[in-house]
Amino acid sequence: MAITMLYFAWVRESIGVGEETVDPPGAVRTVADLVDWLRDRSRGHGEAFADLGRLRAALDQQFVPLDAPLGNAREVALFPPVTGG
Amino acid sequence: MIRVSVQPAPIDIAVELAVVEAGGAGGIASFTGLVRADDSVTELELEHYPGMTEAALTALAEEARERWALLAVNLVHRIGRMTPGERIVFVGTAAAHRAAALESCAFLIDKLKTGAPFWKRERRGDGASWVEARGTDDVAAERWNH
Numbered sequence: 001m002a003i004t005m006l007y008f009a010w011v012r013e014s015i016g017v018g019e020e021t022v023d024p025p026g027a028v029r030t031v032a033d034l035v036d037w038l039r040d041r042s043r044g045h046g047e048a049f050a051d052l053g054r055l056r057a058a059l060d061q062q063f064v065p066l067d068a069p070l071g072n073a074r075e076v077a078l079f080p081p082v083t084g085g
Numbered sequence: 086m087i088r089v090s091v092q093p094a095p096i097d098i099a100v101e102l103a104v105v106e107a108g109g110a111g112g113i114a115s116f117t118g119l120v121r122a123d124d125s126v127t128e129l130e131l132e133h134y135p136g137m138t139e140a141a142l143t144a145l146a147e148e149a150r151e152r153w154a155l156l157a158v159n160l161v162h163r164i165g166r167m168t169p170g171e172r173i174v175f176v177g178t179a180a181a182h183r184a185a186a187l188e189s190c191a192f193l194i195d196k197l198k199t200g201a202p203f204w205k206r207e208r209r210g211d212g213a214s215w216v217e218a219r220g221t222d223d224v225a226a227e228r229w230n231h
Binding site for chain 1: 118131132136137140141162173174197198199200201202204205206215216217218222
C-alpha cells in the first residue's frame, strides 16, 4: 500500500525532498523496517538514516517509537528530535 | 477556551493576554520565550510539521485542562525567520486562582519543548546549523509524568 513519506529539518535536507510516495513490500512491518528499506533509495537517504538513534517518527501525525508497527498508516514522517519553544 | 496559533507574524503580548483574560478568570499566568543571541546567532529559522503541530499543541492544551481547572489556554508559536530578541513562543493560562494558572503554564512550556514538531536552525554569519535537542528538556517534560 502506498505511503506518503514526509521529512523535516536535516533529514529533509539530506534526502533532497520533503515528501515522496513509497510502496514498501509486506515484509516491512515497523517504522524501523521502513527506514532500513528506504536507506538504499539514494545516497541522501543513506546519510539521513545512517543512525537510527538520531531519528524520531510520526504515524498519521502521532509521535511513535521506531519499533511501532506501521499498521494502516498513510502518512509516515521522519525527523530529528524536536527543538521548539 | 483553548486557542492555538502557529504563525509567521510577530507575537503581540497585549493581544494574546487579552484573549486569556476574556474568560473572567481570577488569575492569569504567562510565559514568553525570546530568541537568544547565544554564540553570535544572527537569525533563527523555525520549521514545523503543518497539521500535526496544531494538533499536538491542542492535545497539550487539552491535557492541561484535564489536570487543572482552567478557564482559558492560549498557545502561540512563531514559525519562519526571526532575529534575537524577538518573541518565539507564548503560553497563557487562566484559572480562578493562581496555583492552577502558574502550574499549568509551566507544564505547557515544558511539554511543548519536547511534544510538538518544531525544528530550529541557527544562522551565524555565512553558516547555518540545526539546533540539537537538549536532554534537560526531556527531564523537564518528564517531571510532569509523576
